[in-house]
Amino acid sequence: MKKSFDRFLQTKAASVILPAATIVLTIVLWQVGVGLFNVPRFILPAPTQILAAMNQWSPVILRHSLTTLTSTLLAFALALVGGILLGSIIGSSRLAHLCLYPLLVGFNTIPKVALVPLLAIWFGLGTIPAVITAFLLAFFPIAVNVAVGLETVEAEMRDVLRSLGASSWEIFTKVGLPHSMPYLFASLKVAISFAFVGSVISETVASNQGLGYLIVSASSSFDVPLAFAGLVALGIMGILLYTFFAALERYVLSWRQ
Structure with missing residues (x-):
């Protein structure tokens, strides 16, 4: 019995059935618990109340979701380009590692x-502070993982390629970059989540649009089901983008199997 279950865990069906079953069970327990303990909707709404709010306010939620998604994807694209460039420089040069890496780590420790208030003063309310905040959160894991991937290339392999007449650029493109791809894709799945966090943080403070703004506005008027509906929209977008990068990783890195 245990062996059959272990074999089932290794199948593709298990990767779909088990997460779906867990989500359904969580929703059912949530619904039953709220009804059983008679929890007020302004404290913790039931899933059916959240679903009703999503249906009632669907145009508003969609508009704010598109704003958050646009800011997040723009920031993520900038973080991807900047992170790969800086990570490549740090990972390829000992001098750059000694000079830039401590600054990168130190800046990342700043909450x-x-x-966000400073960005609001400099750039005003709206999209720009959200993009910058999301960029700052998503940039670090990409840069660090690319640098680590390049630094872990075996020195013997570099020496062999140099002895065969390969240039530094050829070593980087033929060995260093492919070697760092697993590290890069691992960071992408983390960075896209961080980018959403950055966008929402900025929208709660320095914006009059986006899901962060919607959640704060709904909470201030005690419309907690609408606030949870915004959270559900965030979760759905995050899961979809995470799934996209996981599928892209399996496709691009199929040679690892």
Whole structure:
């Protein structure tokens, strides 16, 4: 019995059935618990109340979702380009690693929420502070993982390629970059989540649009089901993008299997 279950866990069906079953069970327990303990909707709404709010306010949620998604994807694209460039420089040069890596780590320790009021002063309310905040959160894991991937290339392999007449650029493109791809894709799945966090943080403080703004506005008027509907929209977008990058990783790195 145990062996059959272990074999089932290795199948593709298990990767779909088990997460779906867990989500359904969580929703059922949530619904039953709220009804059983008679929890007020302004404290913790039932899933059916959240679904009703999503249906009632669907045009508003969709509009704010598109704003958040646009800011997040723009910031993520900038973080991807910047992270790969800086990570490549740090991972390929000992001098750059010694000079830039401590600055990168030090800046990353600054809570980004503390920068949002300053960004609002510099750039005003709206999309720009959200994009910058999301970029700052998504940039670090990409840059660090690319640098680590390049640094872990075996020195013996570099020496062999140099002895065969390969240039530094050829070593980077033929060995370093492919070697760092697993690290890069691992960081992408983390960075896209961080980008959403950055967008929402900025929207709660320095914006009059986006899901962060919607959640704060709904909470201030005690419309908690609408606030949870915004959270559900965030979760759905995050899961879809995470799934996309996971599928892209399996496709691009199929040679690892």
